[in-house]
Amino acid sequence: MKLLVQGDDYGFTKGVTYGIIEAIDNGILTCTGMFTNMEIAPWAAQFIKERPDFCFGIDFNLVAGPSCAPAEKIPHLVDENGRLIRSNIRIHDPRWQSEEGRAELFPYDEVYTEIKAQYDCFIALTGRKPGYLNGHSIVAETMLKAMRKIAEDEDLPFAFDFMQMAFTTFSLPEEEEEKTNASVSKVFDPQAQLKKDPLGKFLKYKDELLKHEYVLAGGHPGYVDADLFSQTSLSIERCKDLEFVTSPLMKAFVAENHVELIDYYDVAEAMKQGLIKNAEK
Amino acid sequence: MKLLVQGDDYGFTKGVTLGMLEGIDHGVLTCSGLFANMPDAEWAAAQMRARPDFCWGIDFNLVTGPCCADPRQIPHFVDAAGNFIRSSITVRDPRWQSEAGRRAMFPFEECYLEIRAQFDRYVKLVGKKPGYLNGHSINHENLTSAIRQLAREEALPYTNDILEQFHFAWAVDIGGNEATTKKIFDPAAQVNRNPLQYFMEHADDYLKHEYVFAGGHPGYVDAALFSQTSLSIERCRDLEMILSPVLKQWIEEHKVELISYADLI
Numbered sequence: 001m002k003l004l005v006q007g008d009d010y011g012f013t014k015g016v017t018y019g020i021i022e023a024i025d026n027g028i029l030t031c032t033g034m035f036t037n038m039e040i041a042p043w044a045a046q047f048i049k050e051r052p053d054f055c056f057g058i059d060f061n062l063v064a065g066p067s068c069a070p071a072e073k074i075p076h077l078v079d080e081n082g083r084l085i086r087s088n089i090r091i092h093d094p095r096w097q098s099e100e101g102r103a104e105l106f107p108y109d110e111v112y113t114e115i116k117a118q119y120d121c122f123i124a125l126t127g128r129k130p131g132y133l134n135g136h137s138i139v140a141e142t143m144l145k146a147m148r149k150i151a152e153d154e155d156l157p158f159a160f161d162f163m164q165m166a167f168t169t170f171s172l173p174e175e176e177e178e179k180t181n182a183s184v185s186k187v188f189d190p191q192a193q194l195k196k197d198p199l200g201k202f203l204k205y206k207d208e209l210l211k212h213e214y215v216l217a218g219g220h221p222g223y224v225d226a227d228l229f230s231q232t233s234l235s236i237e238r239c240k241d242l243e244f245v246t247s248p249l250m251k252a253f254v255a256e257n258h259v260e261l262i263d264y265y266d267v268a269e270a271m272k273q274g275l276i277k278n279a280e281k
Numbered sequence: 282m283k284l285l286v287q288g289d290d291y292g293f294t295k296g297v298t299l300g301m302l303e304g305i306d307h308g309v310l311t312c313s314g315l316f317a318n319m320p321d322a323e324w325a326a327a328q329m330r331a332r333p334d335f336c337w338g339i340d341f342n343l344v345t346g347p348c349c350a351d352p353r354q355i356p357h358f359v360d361a362a363g364n365f366i367r368s369s370i371t372v373r374d375p376r377w378q379s380e381a382g383r384r385a386m387f388p389f390e391e392c393y394l395e396i397r398a399q400f401d402r403y404v405k406l407v408g409k410k411p412g413y414l415n416g417h418s419i420n421h422e423n424l425t426s427a428i429r430q431l432a433r434e435e436a437l438p439y440t441n442d443i444l445e446q447f448h449f450a451w452a453v454d455i456g457g458n459e460a461t462t463k464k465i466f467d468p469a470a471q472v473n474r475n476p477l478q479y480f481m482e483h484a485d486d487y488l489k490h491e492y493v494f495a496g497g498h499p500g501y502v503d504a505a506l507f508s509q510t511s512l513s514i515e516r517c518r519d520l521e522m523i524l525s526p527v528l529k530q531w532i533e534e535h536k537v538e539l540i541s542y543a544d545l546i
Binding site: 014015018019022190191194223224225226227229236239240242243 | 295296299300303468469471472501502503504505507514517518520521
């Protein structure tokens with residue numbers, strides 16, 4: 001089994017950033033995607049520079065924090081303060097229900113302008129290209145198209161493509177207590193987030209997971225800080241994802257089963273050689 | 282007005298430690314006490330040595346993690362593995378309701394042995410004595426006596442006594458905080474706690490006093506907390522207050538002097 005362990009939202013808040021650094025230095029995390037648009041991005045970038053071999057990608061974020069492109073160039077994406085409009089507002093807009101509506105909410109040209117600005121910002125801050133591209137939170141068709149264009153232009157792997165090919169932990173059966181999940185409903189339920197147990201779930205299904213050649217274990221590891229509560233419904237459960245990627249039980253699982261930990265550099269190479277097939281799904 | 286801002290439980294978990302350091306480096310925290318008994322204490326102590334001018338104290342912890350003394354010598358409050366019996370269990374023991382019962386649960390000699398062992402470990406890890414002594418979580422008569430004895434022997438301030446001696450006014454929202462008082466974990470209540478708002482609502486009153494104590498348990502929240510304490514999520518609210526630009530601006534505008542225990546001795 002080849003296991004890619006992905007942590008999203010690097011650089012979202014200081015707590016999230018410190019938590020992901022912990023998962024990189026003392027856990028089994030193999031890659032993480034950065035929010036390049038946040039105020040703390042230059043601070044978060046210094047830890048990237050200190051870890052030149054780790055696979056840092058970019059999480060294109062159109063729903064939290066300030067924009068990278070000038071606000072006047074992307075009027076559909078930002079509010080009156082120049083901040084990206086939050087996903088819990090977007091999904092309650094009736095237009096979100098149809099593809100035409102989503103293209104109105106997220107016009108392609110504006111989406112491309114913003115994610116290209118975020119891409120350029122990554123290079124300016126870190127001095128290197130991202131290891132992969134990924135979409136954050138809700139994804140409209142126009143975002144997919146814009147991300148694929150940058151992936152092709154820059155010859156970089158797009159996480160969504162790998163997710164189509166690999167077996168992902170997201171496709172494991174939903175546990176009863178996870179039913180009010182922040183990433184789907186965008187509703188904040190502290191009790192439900194505390195009940196999330198990605199470590200227990202992974203180990204419960206480990207025999208099934210071991211049958212697959214490529215597995216993606218994804219999550220949002222981080223320490224929880226108060227900055228999260230005002231910006232996202234996905235807050236407390238981040239420390240559960242951090243527990244998962246730093247757990248001695250996971251390290252033992254990897255060692256005992258000779259699991260090969262891989263990142264998107266490995267994925268890009270395997271894709272080029274035609275080694276990853278859609279049959280994994 | 283002189284404001285002392287104390288952060289308890291430094292070294293409890295990695296998240297708490299990193300959050301506390303954030304509160305020291307970028308916030309208004311003026312002192313913080315180490316849990317010398319925790320497995321991460323050595324790593325936490327390295328960060329203390331990198332901040333030699335900060336007022337570091339010790340939080341004597343008899344309710345969570347492994348003990349520092351020989352567990353066979355303190356059988357009343359550790360389990361067979363040498364881990365402390367949690368406060369949530371202790372406060373539900375009927376003996377906890379009377380002073381005699383509390384003294385029976387925590388004999389003086391055992392309290393002293395353990396806090397002396399924690400003190401010695403602190404000195405070994407940090408390379409110098411703590412700036413103050415403080416008791417963590419539930420207070421009881423024998424723990425207080427043991428800390429007082431150690432305070433005399435080492436000529437160090439004991440928080441409870443020195444705060445009283447200087448007539449500190451208390452700027453801490455303890456109302457309805459069941460994690461602290463009853464050791465009950467209510468996640469939504471902890472998320473919704475707002476110590477910053479509480480402080481700012483009472484700020485005018487605080488200015489009438491010469492000495493004011495603000496404090497809490499600032500930290501980032503990690504999963505290691507949930508299995509060890511009922512006081513978990515609200516730590517990030519305490520950290521929010523310590524880092525708040527609103528509080529910093531108020532301190533500046535009213536020429537509040539930030540002080541630590543070092544300024545009182």
